Amino acid sequence: MRYAKDIALFVRNKSAFIGIDVHLDSWSMCIHCDGEVVETSHITSDYSRLKNLLKGYASAREIRLVYEAGLSGFWLYRRLSADGVVERVTI
Numbered sequence: 873m874r875y876a877k878d879i880a881l882f883v884r885n886k887s888a889f890i891g892i893d894v895h896l897d898s899w900s901m902c903i904h905c906d907g908e909v910v911e912t913s914h915i916t917s918d919y920s921r922l923k924n925l926l927k928g929y930a931s932a933r934e935i936r937l938v939y940e941a942g943l944s945g946f947w948l949y950r951r952l953s954a955d956g957v958v959e960r961v962t963i
Contacts, residue, residue: 876910880931883910888932892939894948905932917944919951926957934958
């Protein structure tokens, strides 16, 4: 669900923070910027779908991701790191 009418305009030159609940079959995400929830999303565990979602935030100064390390999280870390995405994995 989108909470901002124009996400690219809302996040322009700001930091966007994305929390991901990583599961084997699906990911739940909450995107936060400037003290507000911008969007919530639930997608299948597909890296290309995540990258597609991140494209909508290209106008942000930075995009930071955080998610909990688990059996299904380490490959995601390697892929995001290789693509230059700033992330934080928690335990």
